[in-house]
Amino acid sequence: MKVFGLIGHPLTHSFSKKYFEEKFEKFNIKNCVYNLFDIDNIEKVADLKNEKNIVGLNVTIPYKEAVLKYLDEVSPVAEQIGSVNTIKCSKNRWKGFNTDYFGILQSIKSLPLKNIKSCLILGSGGTAKTAAFVLNEMKIDFLTVSRNKRGEGFINYKEINSETLKNYNLIINTSPVGMYPKVIEIPELPYQLLNKTNILFDMIYNPQNTLFLQKGREKGCKTLNGMEALKTQAEVSWKIWNE
Template identity: 45%
Template sequence: MTTYGLIGKNIDYSFSKSYFNTKFHNEAIKAKYINYDIDDIKEIKQIVNNSIELAGLNVTIPYKEKVIPYLDEIDSQAERIGAVNTIKIENKKLIGYNTDVFGFTKSIFSLIAPNHEAALILGTGGAAKAIRHALVSMGYHINLVSRDKEKGDYTYEELTSDIIKNHQLIVNCTPLGTHPDVNQFPPIPFEFIDERHLLYDLIYNPSITNFLAQGKEKGAQIINGEQMLIAQAEKAWEIWNE
């Protein structure tokens, strides 16, 4: 049976498996989608060699960048971004794409307000790279926030009232708050958040993270990652069937 799957680490929280298997059932598609929970990205070689029926993969945290050396080809947009979340497999040849940009852009489009000029991206991994690419294409000025002083424009400790005020959109691209570690959140100064802000969390399980709950309490508009997950999955499905 044609097989698809998700590569990641500690991915029990993921909705992809149930999303695709429900789709296959409802649309009478003879295929299955399984989780490949791996400790090292080099295991991808074995996975591909051992499954002749594997036709496509999604890739999630922490492998979106690390998977690139294992590909035979990479689509030009994914190459520019430097992160891959979708792989098409044809005769054991691995071709990498990024559908997060499409998913994020589609999910946020109707929420962008005229006062939106700048965005803070929390995190600097593969998801953050895709979000940065999407927001720059939409005309946003971007600053990155990282715990690591070397990686971002600001650390969390450096976020002042002015910085928060000047960034109307704040996107959490870190895994902080993902099930089961639901009490975690990126430590931005929530006291400076108000109703002019839009807080976007790429996390969809739980549906309301601590990050979003604290933003909502301050009057901000909030959105979780569910619509993005669905849109990036449908785009991946399109690529696997092209």
């Protein structure tokens, strides 16, 4: 039996198990299971390396960066980004990849690129690093909005004003704020200052219609949730596991 799975905590928000189980059934893929490994401490990842049947893992919040030290090898892109969300497990060797890159890239490409001036990235974790890498490749200027980090390229939520939203009209939420089950939470933005020139992209896919996106649509913004990014990265993960 081939075991695939998801590492993270908590995992109540995850669609990955359902997604892959439906894939197994649709394509009549036998002898495969997809398990949820809800671990409350990253050190418990080491125990999974002793599980001989594990052939592929996805990694989600909050371990996309912390998991790096448990890997035997990291792909060049994942190493540059500093974040891993896919692991190929073969002969007790774990190799990390970043397939979020492909999901974010395809999602941004689906937006009206000619209307994008610059971007605000909400959050500063592994997904934020991936978004920053993609934006750099696409030559789209950005600022990262963080409560904790300071310095060049970072601003605080309280510093966002009408001028900021005018110049940085694409806003990508990479934080877990608003994710199930805490669906009434919302990133701290001056939503009253948004208008139809702003584009809101929420990496959250559960719920698909977050309060962040609802607030944007109320002001005429174009919006996009994280479902297509999820599907894209999942398919790239599947390809990697089966190469």
